[in-house]
Amino acid sequence: MEKRALIIGASGIVGGNLADQLIANGWHVSGLSRGRTPVSPAIEAITADLNSADSVSAALSGKSFSHVFFTAWSRQATEKENIRVNGAMVKHVMDAVGPSGTLVHAALVTGLKHYLGPFEAYATGAVPITPFREEQGRQPVDNFYYEQEDRLFEAAKRDGFSWSVHRPHTIIGYALGNAMNMGVTLAVYASLCKETGQPFIFPGSAAQWNSLTDMTDARLLARHLEWAATSPNARNEDFNVVNGDVFRWQWLWPQIAAYFGIEGQPFDGETRPLEGRMQDAEKTWADIAARLNLKEADLGKLASWWHTDADLGRPMEVLTDMTKSRKAGFLDYQSTPDAFFALFDRLKAERIIPQ
Numbered sequence: 001m002e003k004r005a006l007i008i009g010a011s012g013i014v015g016g017n018l019a020d021q022l023i024a025n026g027w028h029v030s031g032l033s034r035g036r037t038p039v040s041p042a043i044e045a046i047t048a049d050l051n052s053a054d055s056v057s058a059a060l061s062g063k064s065f066s067h068v069f070f071t072a073w074s075r076q077a078t079e080k081e082n083i084r085v086n087g088a089m090v091k092h093v094m095d096a097v098g099p100s101g102t103l104v105h106a107a108l109v110t111g112l113k114h115y116l117g118p119f120e121a122y123a124t125g126a127v128p129i130t131p132f133r134e135e136q137g138r139q140p141v142d143n144f145y146y147e148q149e150d151r152l153f154e155a156a157k158r159d160g161f162s163w164s165v166h167r168p169h170t171i172i173g174y175a176l177g178n179a180m181n182m183g184v185t186l187a188v189y190a191s192l193c194k195e196t197g198q199p200f201i202f203p204g205s206a207a208q209w210n211s212l213t214d215m216t217d218a219r220l221l222a223r224h225l226e227w228a229a230t231s232p233n234a235r236n237e238d239f240n241v242v243n244g245d246v247f248r249w250q251w252l253w254p255q256i257a258a259y260f261g262i263e264g265q266p267f268d269g270e271t272r273p274l275e276g277r278m279q280d281a282e283k284t285w286a287d288i289a290a291r292l293n294l295k296e297a298d299l300g301k302l303a304s305w306w307h308t309d310a311d312l313g314r315p316m317e318v319l320t321d322m323t324k325s326r327k328a329g330f331l332d333y334q335s336t337p338d339a340f341f342a343l344f345d346r347l348k349a350e351r352i353i354p355q
Contacts (some may be wrong), residue, residue: 003027006065008050008093009072011037013175013218014109014168018069018088019043021222032093033072037177050074055080056092064102065235067229068093068146071109079118079142087147093213095153103161105229108152110145112240112318114167117141130212132171134167134238156236164228165238166221169320170311172339174346177301182311183343184352185303189274190260191353192281195288201265202249203274204312209249209267211317214242217339222294223332224325225303232289233328242320244333249312251264255337259344275305288354295351302352 005022009015016039019029023042031039035047048059050072068355072089076082090108097103115132117139128136138146149165156163172183193200202209226242228234250267257264282299289297296302347353 003067004065005029005044005067005069006060006063006093006097007031007043008068008089009033010039010043010045011175011177012071013171013173013178014071014221015069016175017039017173017218018071018222018225021219021226025226030063031063032056033130050089050092050131053088053092053095057096057142060093060096060283063097065097066102066104066118067107068097068103069109069225070107070152073144076315081224082118082144083142083147084159086144087151089128090148090151091155094151094159098128098155098159098161103159105162105164105235106152106156106354107164107166107225107229107244108148109166109168109225110148111167112169112320113143114145115139116314118143118145127316130317132240132319133321134240153304159204162235164225164234164236166225166228167238167240167320168216169213169242169318170215171218171221172215172336172343173221174343176296176333176352178304180307181304181338182308183307183339184347185305186256186340187344187347187353188285188299188303189278190256190262191276191288192284194260194262195354196284199265200260200262201277202253202312203250203265203272203277203309205271205315206267207315208312209253212248212319213317214244214246214320215336216242217336217341220332224330227330229274231329237324237328239325239328239330240320240322241325242322243336243339243346244322245336246319252337252340256340261338264328273305273309273313274303275309278303280304292354292355293351307334 030044032046049055254264283297286297
């Protein structure tokens with residue numbers, strides 16, 4: 001059967017890397033979005049309002065897909081609104097493509113807030129023992145990830161396709177205009193420090209500086225998604241997905257600093273969030289971009305201070321177990337420092353950050 005993928009969020013950090021992976025392996029790829037961010041010319045672009053069942057249904061009418069990959073979300077002011085909006089987005093897509101009879105598998109990308117709870121109730125409950133394992137289940141709090149899962153499970157039961165749920169840790173990968181992108185955010189932060197002489201201060205907590213942690217390369221996540229979509233061992237399963245190495249930020253922070261030719265400031269015990277310290281950085285970045293002929297002068301399309309602050313400010317160890325994926329047959333590995341450096345190299349090559 002021809003592999004025809006529909007990616008929800010094809011221009012994002014996950015969806016864009018997934019599209020590259022699938023196209024390289026001979027898939028036909030379509031991307032559904034509002035059309036505000038361009039996608040690769042190799043992707044069939046489909047435009048719809050994901051919040052409207054009628055818009056999604058009309059956009060997908062007459063089209064058939066063997067696989068659906070849901071890699072997008074819409075940030076709302078409260079978790080109750082996150083639940084309403086993001087659950088409906090999954091339902092609208094699955095109601096449009098599920099009954100076609102051609103759908104074999106649907107994958108949903110969520111994340112470790114499955115175990116930690118949503119931002120507004122972050123780690124306020126009894127956080128599971130690390131490393132997080134899939135059998136630890138859900139937290140007793142409102143969480144839009146759970147709503148998305150339930151809408152996926154409901155459609156799969158109704159229409160007879162298989163599903164998989166993928167829970168990455170913080171994702172490293174190339175994407176612009178993405179709301180959750182630590183790699184590009186740190187590259188911009190380091191570049192600003194180098195250009196202005198500001199100290200490269202770790203913005204997070206003592207727990208994150210000292211504890212073991214891990215991350216997820218978007219390219220590895222793309223391979224994990226393709227594997228789960230085509231492997232019998234991954235049918236109707238949820239999976240953590242991380243690079244496979246572990247590190248402490250006190251070890252990695254100086255390496256990132258050295259890449260940019262600056263000195264990483266040792267953590268002094270005080271959390272210093274980026275969002276509060278980078279209030280005046282927009283004009284500075286615009287000036288740097290004009291002087292060095294960079295492609296993107298709008299700092300808001302590159303850096304997500306709030307999300308990097310949330311990740312690096314966690315007050316507890318966050319570490320993930322990959323045993324379930326390994327036992328099911330996914331054995332890929334990615335060095336986290338190499339993932340960062342590969343991203344930084346690409347950002348320089350494409351004139352997103354200074355050389």
